[in-house]
Amino acid sequence: LTANANAPFDVQTPALLVDQAQFAANIDRLKAKVDATPGQVRHRPHLKTVKSVELARQITEALDTDAITVSTLKEAEIFAEAGFRDILYAVGITPAKLDRVVALQRAGVDLTIITDNLATAKAIGDFCNQADCEIPVLIEVDVDGHRSGVLPEDSDNLLAIAATLSKGAELRGVMTHAGGSYDAQSEDEMRDCAALERTRTLVAAQTLREAGYLCPLVSIGSTPTALHSDDLSGVSELRAGVYAFFDLVMAGLGVCHINEIALSVLTTVIGHQRDKGWTLVDAGWMAMSRDRGTANQPIDQRYGLVCDASGRVIEDGIMISANQEHGILAVRPGSDRALPDWPVGTQLRVLPNHACATAAQHSEYLLVDGSGEVLSTAERFNGW
Amino acid sequence: LTANANAPFDVQTPALLVDQAQFAANIDRLKAKVDATPGQVRHRPHLKTVKSVELARQITEALDTDAITVSTLKEAEIFAEAGFRDILYAVGITPAKLDRVVALQRAGVDLTIITDNLATAKAIGDFCNQADCEIPVLIEVDVDGHRSGVLPEDSDNLLAIAATLSKGAELRGVMTHAGGSYDAQSEDEMRDCAALERTRTLVAAQTLREAGYLCPLVSIGSTPTALHSDDLSGVSELRAGVYAFFDLVMAGLGVCHINEIALSVLTTVIGHQRDKGWTLVDAGWMAMSRDRGTANQPIDQRYGLVCDASGRVIEDGIMISANQEHGILAVRPGSDRALPDWPVGTQLRVLPNHACATAAQHSEYLLVDGSGEVLSTAERFNGW
Numbered sequence: 001l002t003a004n005a006n007a008p009f010d011v012q013t014p015a016l017l018v019d020q021a022q023f024a025a026n027i028d029r030l031k032a033k034v035d036a037t038p039g040q041v042r043h044r045p046h047l048k049t050v051k052s053v054e055l056a057r058q059i060t061e062a063l064d065t066d067a068i069t070v071s072t073l074k075e076a077e078i079f080a081e082a083g084f085r086d087i088l089y090a091v092g093i094t095p096a097k098l099d100r101v102v103a104l105q106r107a108g109v110d111l112t113i114i115t116d117n118l119a120t121a122k123a124i125g126d127f128c129n130q131a132d133c134e135i136p137v138l139i140e141v142d143v144d145g146h147r148s149g150v151l152p153e154d155s156d157n158l159l160a161i162a163a164t165l166s167k168g169a170e171l172r173g174v175m176t177h178a179g180g181s182y183d184a185q186s187e188d189e190m191r192d193c194a195a196l197e198r199t200r201t202l203v204a205a206q207t208l209r210e211a212g213y214l215c216p217l218v219s220i221g222s223t224p225t226a227l228h229s230d231d232l233s234g235v236s237e238l239r240a241g242v243y244a245f246f247d248l249v250m251a252g253l254g255v256c257h258i259n260e261i262a263l264s265v266l267t268t269v270i271g272h273q274r275d276k277g278w279t280l281v282d283a284g285w286m287a288m289s290r291d292r293g294t295a296n297q298p299i300d301q302r303y304g305l306v307c308d309a310s311g312r313v314i315e316d317g318i319m320i321s322a323n324q325e326h327g328i329l330a331v332r333p334g335s336d337r338a339l340p341d342w343p344v345g346t347q348l349r350v351l352p353n354h355a356c357a358t359a360a361q362h363s364e365y366l367l368v369d370g371s372g373e374v375l376s377t378a379e380r381f382n383g384w
Numbered sequence: 385l386t387a388n389a390n391a392p393f394d395v396q397t398p399a400l401l402v403d404q405a406q407f408a409a410n411i412d413r414l415k416a417k418v419d420a421t422p423g424q425v426r427h428r429p430h431l432k433t434v435k436s437v438e439l440a441r442q443i444t445e446a447l448d449t450d451a452i453t454v455s456t457l458k459e460a461e462i463f464a465e466a467g468f469r470d471i472l473y474a475v476g477i478t479p480a481k482l483d484r485v486v487a488l489q490r491a492g493v494d495l496t497i498i499t500d501n502l503a504t505a506k507a508i509g510d511f512c513n514q515a516d517c518e519i520p521v522l523i524e525v526d527v528d529g530h531r532s533g534v535l536p537e538d539s540d541n542l543l544a545i546a547a548t549l550s551k552g553a554e555l556r557g558v559m560t561h562a563g564g565s566y567d568a569q570s571e572d573e574m575r576d577c578a579a580l581e582r583t584r585t586l587v588a589a590q591t592l593r594e595a596g597y598l599c600p601l602v603s604i605g606s607t608p609t610a611l612h613s614d615d616l617s618g619v620s621e622l623r624a625g626v627y628a629f630f631d632l633v634m635a636g637l638g639v640c641h642i643n644e645i646a647l648s649v650l651t652t653v654i655g656h657q658r659d660k661g662w663t664l665v666d667a668g669w670m671a672m673s674r675d676r677g678t679a680n681q682p683i684d685q686r687y688g689l690v691c692d693a694s695g696r697v698i699e700d701g702i703m704i705s706a707n708q709e710h711g712i713l714a715v716r717p718g719s720d721r722a723l724p725d726w727p728v729g730t731q732l733r734v735l736p737n738h739a740c741a742t743a744a745q746h747s748e749y750l751l752v753d754g755s756g757e758v759l760s761t762a763e764r765f766n767g768w
Contacts, residue, residue: 007480012457014768048708071670071709073396091709092654094666095729096391117655119728147710148655148664179707270476271501271532280532282478286455286766290674290741323563324432324740325455325475326531344503345479356708357674360745363767382670383747384398 006346008309008372013268014287016362017349018055019311020375022262023244023367027062030226030243039232044069044088044219046241049356051075052365053082054378059244060084069221069239073100074383080109088112088219090175090239092140092148095123102133112217114175116140116149121161125168136172137165138219139208143200144180144193152204162213173217174204177239181224187254194225202234224255245355248305252297258305258313263359264349265304266366267327269342279329279339283350285322291357303327304350306339310372311349314339319350390730392693392756397652398671400746401733402439403695404759406646407628407751411446414610414627423616428453428472428603430625433740435459436749437466438762443628444468453605453623457484458767464493472496472603474559474623476524476532479507486517496601498559500524500533505545509552520556521549522603523592527584528564528577536588546597557601558588561623565608571638578609586618608639629739632689636681642689642697647743648733649688650750651711653726663713663723667734669706675741687711688734690723694756695733698723703734 009015034041043063047056048071056079060066067086070076076087077100085108093101093113104111113135115121121137128135139161142149150157165171178197184190197220208215221239232238245263246256267283285303294301306317306329316335321328327350331337342348352358359365365378393399418425427447431440432455440463444450451470454460460471461484469492477485477497488495497519499505505521512519523545526533534541549555562581568574581604592599605623616622629647630640651667669687678685690701690713700719705712711734715721726732736742743749749762 012481012484012768013478091666092664094397094652094654096652097396100396115655117728120655123729142657145660147707147712148657268478268480270478271499271504273526273532276529280476282475285675285741286744287768290676290738291669292674292676323531328531344501345507354674357669360670361766382745384396384671 006343007268009266009347009374011266011366011374013266013347014283015266016359016365017264017266018245018365018367019262020367020369022260024058024062026244026246026260026262027059030240031063033227034232034238037229037232039235041232041235042067042237044237044239046071046090046221046239047075047079049241049245049359050380051359051382052378052380053079055365056082056084067237072384073097074381076104076109076111078381080104080107086110088239090114090177092116093120093124095120095127098124098127098135101135102131105133105135110136112136112138112172114138114140115161118161118164121164125164128168134168134170136170138173138175138217139171139204141174141176141201141204143176143178143197146179147177149176150204152200155207158204158207159211162208162211171213173215173219174201174208175219176201178220178222178225181222182249182253184224184253187228190224190228190253191230194229195231197225198229198232198235223250224253227255242355245359247355248301248351248353249293249297252294252299258351261351263355264307264311264351265358266309267348267350269344269346269348271344277330277338279342281327281329281348282325283327284325286324287361288319288322288327288350288352289354289357289361291354293353301353304352307349307351309347309349390727391652393650393731393758395650395750395758397650397731398667399650400743400749401648401650402629402749402751403646404751404753406644408442408446410628410630410644410646411443414624415447417611418616418622421613421616423619425616425619426451426621428621428623430455430474430605430623431459431463433625433629433743434764435743435766436762436764437463439749440466440468451621456768457481458765460488460493460495462765464488464491470494472522472623474498474561476500477504477508479504479511482508482511482519485519486515489517489519494520496520496522496556498522498524499545502545502548505548509548512552518552518554520554522557522559522601523555523588525558525560525585525588527560527562527581530563531561533560534588536584539591542588542591543595546592546595555597557599557603558585558592559603560585562604562606562609565606566633566637568608568637571612574608574612574637575614578613581606581609582613582615582619607634608637611639626739629743631739632685632735632737633677633681636678636683642735645735647739648691648695648735649742650693651732651734653728653730653732655728661714661722663726665711665713665732666709667711668709670708671745672703672706672711672734672736673738673741673745675738677737685737688736691733691735693731693733
């Protein structure tokens with residue numbers, strides 16, 4: 001902490017801040033919600049958001065689980081190195097990545113992969129036979145048409161993939177991600193997405209079980225559906241990621257309040273264009289990311305919502321535009337407010353549209369307490 | 385190279401490719417253009433795009449210059465470590481960063497900083513007096529209203545900043561960036577932007593010179609204006625960055641042809657949704673960035689334009705949507721074409737909207753030749 005009231009943080013900007021207490025509260029909220037929902041589900045948190053061993057440990061301890069989800073093999077390798085042993089790589093595998101999968105398996109990691117098609121299933125089975133290994137695989141199911149996956153009603157395809165996988169690999173079950181929930185317009189719609197995510201994935205599991213496959217794992221998850229599920233019966237594990245930080249997209253969906261967003265970018269005022277009501281800061285899209293996830297929501301936050309250094313929201317203050325290392329702050333179009341006349345050197349926080357994208361622009365988190373003191377730092381990584 | 389015709393590159397995907405010959409040709413094009421333009425201008429290439437020591441050396445050798453531009457002090461520190469000694473940090477300084485500036489200066493680096501306001505000028509002057517150093521400073525001029533800078537006609541403000549800086553710092557001249565040129569609609573408009581960039585910056589220099597300041601440096605630059613300037617007389621140095629790679633935004637502006645884009649993301653097919661005409665690949669926004677710079681251009685390329693592994697454009701093939709590690713390829717809306725039915729495992733290239741943003745998502749360049757062979761790798765960095 002510095003003696004300067006305008007610039008309380010003794011750090012170089014831009015910097016990525018995590019409100020430690022809010023981060024913990026957000027994880028606890030997910031745990032409490034799932035604990036209170038019918039079903040016997042285990043958490044398999046998606047770590048693509050944090051990409052940090054330190055924060056991964058905080059999350060898995062709070063959720064009382066050893067299982068994790070990753071979006072890249074680099075994540076799997078780094079978390080394995082840090083001691084995690086039960087990992088789901090939740091992006092459709094390509095044959096060229098199987099060498100890295102089996103290397104992790106041979107290092108003692110229970111790494112599960114996914115696919116949604118016969119050609120890949122055959123490649124996995126052939127690879128297992130050649131390499132004399134048995135890689136666990138989930139079949140990806142498409143519950144809402146937003147991305148990849150087999151339609152749960154397409155029994156022929158499901159059973160063909162299952163039969164092909166079983167010649168060499170270990171068919172462990174089914175998984176889906178209800179990404180369509182990000183387009184929900186209300187709590188009711190998120191509840192509907194959650195119900196559909198569960199029931200349609202169970203349809204696929206049922207098809208496999210009726211054909212004699214054990215299908216022990218039924219894995220689902222997204223932050224909006226995880227926090228709006230009325231029933232998790234039959235689901236074995238839940239994968240959510242962004243809930244730990246939250247962001248403006250989630251706030252726009254009604255999944256969280258603005259003051260529950262635990263992630264922000266600390267920035268410093270470098271100048272003004274007073275005729276235009278602009279304040280220039282040293283965080284541009286390189287610090288915020290180019291993510292404009294709120295662009296199609298009722299409230300467009302442009303490149304982020306402005307707060308003072310303590311995290312108090314400046315009403316109608318947004319980053320209206322961003323260059324690589326310049327952000328332009330102004331009041332949102334139509335507002336009759338004005339930004340405070342912050343002196344050059346003043347530190348501000350900007351809340352991000354999309355926590356995963358903003359965090360990915362940084363190599364370190366600064367964990368801060370409510371008074372703005374930096375409690376610790378946590379390294380984060382990117383790459384494949 | 386692999387024996388597989390669908391997947392010629394023996395590398396893990398996604399990966400960032402630079403066509404070595406095209407990269408060199410793009411740099412040569414800028415040099416030839418500037419050589420043929422009236423004026424005595426030296427190149428000070430902006431390295432915020434490449435952020436790589438290896439590529440920085442290729443650029444400065446080809447442009448026959450030792451001077452470079454950076455967008456962060458981290459860049460300044462890394463390039464200084466690599467031997468560069470004449471560096472302009474082209475983002476308005478904050479007082480809290482002056483310690484790092486003087487540390488570089490004391491390590492023998494001629495590091496120039498910029499500001500556009502009196503408060504910062506005073507802080508720089510005071511700092512120089514206290515630290516017993518003389519930091520070179522350029523006054524930033526606003527030629528097109530797109531961002532920061534003093535209006536060139538605002539002589540009172542210009543002279544006040546100059547007078548304040550001169551009490552401690554070294555006033556070295558003026559600079560601008562004609563970012564407004566990115567919104568130009570034609571070659572003529574880019575020519576107009578280039579003329580305005582030069583003449584308005586010279587107005588500011590003239591004001592300072594008439595008041596007795598030497599103002600030795602007049603620094604301008606942007607890729608569209610650098611390649612459309614008819615006259616550089618009176619300009620001492622030119623800063624451009626993205627020209628070395630080019631990208632879809634530059635192609636959309638008419639600054640380059642699609643086949644002159646030297647940067648692409650190599651990706652692999654992981655599946656299909658054939659009913660929808662979708663091909664799923666393992667490059668999402670984490671590999672492409674969230675930059676949608678062509679969204680407001682006549683041709684919206686969504687998350688990028690699809691090419692085969694050799695770099696040949698697939699007509700109307702674009703990445704219509706992107707999740708963190710998934711890209712969805714399809715033909716552009718309204719097209720009556722269809723994508724080829726690429727098998728799982730097929731490698732493709734995707735051309736980026738914005739080279740600076742896409743490169744920033746990666747930690748390494750693979751420099752490739754026309755046949756697709758990887759000639760060498762070059763590390764890149766991010767951060768502040």
